[in-house]
Amino acid sequence: MTLLNMLGMAYPIIQAPMAGISTPEMAAAVSEAGGLGSIGVGATNTDGARAMIDAVRAQTDRPFNVNLFVHAPxxxxxxxxxxxxxxxxxxxxxxxxxxxxxxxxxxGSFAQDDAMLAMLVETRPSVVSFHFGLPDVDRITALKGAGCMLIATATNLDEALTAKHAGIDAVVAQGIEAGGHRGMFDPDAPDEALDMATLTRLLVAKSGLPVIAAGGIMDGRRIRASLDIGAAAAQLGTAFIACPESSAxxxxxxxxxxxxxxxxxxxxxxxxxxxxxxxxxxxxxxxxxxxxxxxxxxxxxxxxxxxxxxxxxxxxxxxxxxxxxxxxxARTMPTAELMRRLIEELHAA
Known part of the structure; x- marks a missing residue:
């Protein structure tokens, strides 16, 4: 089964969570268009996260991603x-x-947030993803038991292998070009600063996980280029900032x-x-x-x-x-229109 089948996607386009910028309206529009929409709940509490999940589900019955921060306290x-x-x-x-x-x-960090874990197990989002690190085995087991597919961000091979050994289902290869916070597990460790293409090739060859390319991808041609080097999908964040559904x-x-x-x-x-x-x-x-x-x-x-x-x-x-x-x-247009453009460009490439 391919990653797209696992995620219930028609097209290999994932909208980055972008906590504070992505909205339920944006995530729903991406998922409705056949991609995977995302909401970032790392900067809110359990009630806020539940409200965002409910808001996405009010607008689509397709799968979407809920992203959490797993930083050291x-x-x-x-x-x-x-x-x-x-x-x-x-x-x-x-x-x-x-x-x-x-x-x-x-x-706080999801690493210590029992209330957030209980809410996610109850609401069972199709996809849960992690940034800055990984939760412990009990949290991973609970989420997988709830039927959630799990994705983690990696900036190097060691992080990707750690994710694989922890039971994560797919990994985002976050190139140095990507906007927002670096997903490094240890922010004080030397950053290998690998570009998206180099990191994607490395993780495809050696991680043993489906790889989602991220960093500098703004159009369908770049999505196609990432697929050509082995990525199962591409994650775009900056491309969606200018959409009216964004909270920028x-x-x-x-x-x-x-x-x-x-x-x-x-x-x-x-x-x-x-x-x-x-x-x-x-x-x-x-x-x-x-x-x-x-x-x-x-x-x-x-x-x-x-x-x-x-x-x-x-x-x-x-x-x-x-x-x-x-x-x-960057382009200014509604999320649904941007998705149509990306799909058209992907097919043309």
Whole structure:
């Protein structure tokens, strides 16, 4: 049985989860068009995740993916956090706001979230995927027992093999071109920084799992190219940001169609983990700051507060404007129309 059959897909197109950007409307439209839509619930609680699952199911009866963050729990480091707040303080002052007095872990990891696990076992989404790592064997067993197909992100062969040995069904080969957070299991380990094509070929040859290519894929020709090197499907994220169903704000959309699209960078400054985004005021500041951020997602607490303060003053350059190296090829159209275009381009290629 092919991966498409396993996932109930007509076309090898998977919409990346993009927590905070993808919406139930977007996921449903992708699935209705024959791809696999995705929602990212890593940054919400159990009630929020259930509401998103219910919203997708209200719009489609086709399979879709629910994505979770499985990061190591953050370490509280009061002195590191104080130095980070002090470094950011002039920016808050610039926009007429006070920096937070302390930082908090704004959301937890699925590795410890028993309520989220129970809800997923009850609701039984067709696909559950993991970013930043893998849950323990008991959680994997429970989800598989509920009939969920499991997918994990890998940035290198060791991570893919770990996923296979844990019982994961398929792996996303996240190339260095991909937007958003790097899925590295250990964010402090050296990043092999393999491009999508190199990583996909490697995982196809040696992981023993179906491979989903991700990174810089924006059209049907690139989907076809990824299939030609052995991928079972392609995952696209940046391609969907400009769709009206996306929750990207006006500043994010404007930046996507500006010169910033030609200059994506990897930064830890926004959230505390390496992530690729459009170069903006925050990434420029992050390149210059002389201290390390707190653990993810504690650093994100400061980043989100700064973004809100800047936006209130009319400055949109401090948002988490995640985007991959394919950003210059972004297109504005409804999700269903983009899916039709991708399918047509795939057939033409």
């Amino acid at each position: 953050a370490r509280q480091q009061p002195e590191v956090e104080r130095r980070w707040i002090d470094a950011l303080a002039p920016l808050f002052t610039r926009y007429g706001a006070k920096p937070p007095k302390a930082l908090r872990e704004i959301y 704000d006006d500043a994010y959309r404007a930046a996507l169609f500006s010169s910033a699209a030609h200059d994506t960078v990897l930064t830890r400054a926004i959230s505390g983990r390496p992530a690729r985004c459009l170069a903006n005021a925050f990434t420029i500041w992050g390149d210059r700051v002389d201290r390390a951020p707190p653990d993810y997602p504690i650093a994100y607490d400061a980043g989100k507060a700064l973004n809100q303060a800047a936006k209130a003053a009319g400055e949109g350059g401090y948002g988490a404007q995640w985007a991959g190296k394919g950003a210059p090829h």
